[in-house]
Amino acid sequence: MEQNSADKSDGSCCALCGQYFKDPKKDDKGRSLGIYVHNKPVVCKACWYDKCRYPIAEVDTFLL
Numbered sequence: 001m002e003q004n005s006a007d008k009s010d011g012s013c014c015a016l017c018g019q020y021f022k023d024p025k026k027d028d029k030g031r032s033l034g035i036y037v038h039n040k041p042v043v044c045k046a047c048w049y050d051k052c053r054y055p056i057a058e059v060d061t062f063l064l
Contacts, residue, residue: 011038015054016047019061032062 007013012035013020021036021044036059048056 009041011040011042011057012036014044014047014057014061015041016043019044019046019063021057021059022062024059 004013004018007020008015008018011021021038023033023036025033027033038057041054042057043052043054044057044061046061048054
């Protein structure tokens with residue numbers, strides 16, 4: 001629980017649903033480099049709504 005809270009605070013995962021964000025950069029085999037960190041709380045595109053108090057994420061989650 002503590003780790004997920006820290007991940008929501010640094011924008012590694014959605015502040016509402018907890019899905020982690022996929023780094024858009026790829027390795028030489030075309031795989032994601034891992035988790036993308038926004039350095040601020042954000043929400044994924046699926047959770048974001050017009051009056052949401054968090055900004056929308058810059059990248060997609062691993063599972064949409």
